[in-house]
Amino acid sequence: MGGPTAFVSMAELGKLIQRTRKGQGLRLVDAAGLCGVSVRFLSELENGRESCSFGRVLNVCHTLGIELLAARRDGSDL
Numbered sequence: 317m318g319g320p321t322a323f324v325s326m327a328e329l330g331k332l333i334q335r336t337r338k339g340q341g342l343r344l345v346d347a348a349g350l351c352g353v354s355v356r357f358l359s360e361l362e363n364g365r366e367s368c369s370f371g372r373v374l375n376v377c378h379t380l381g382i383e384l385l386a387a388r389r390d391g392s393d394l
Contacts, residue, residue, distance in 0.1 A: 320385060327364030329373070334362040336380050351379045 348358040
């Protein structure tokens with residue numbers, strides 16, 4: 317895939333998670349099992365639900381091979 321992408325909404329992150337899952341040939345139920353979350357949670361995450369637990373979001377991303385990075389928009393060190 318390409319380089320880093322800046323996300324400004326859960327919907328954008330959810331679509332990345334969904335594309336990654338589908339790109340790996342995983343059904344929703346299988347990915348949920350691998351990530352240790354319910355099918356409902358993963359579906360809501362992929363659809364941009366704002367109230368998903370950040371810790372669980374990080375776990376899903378890690379399990380699917382998505383690296384989340386934090387950086388300041390002004391480019392200065394954290």
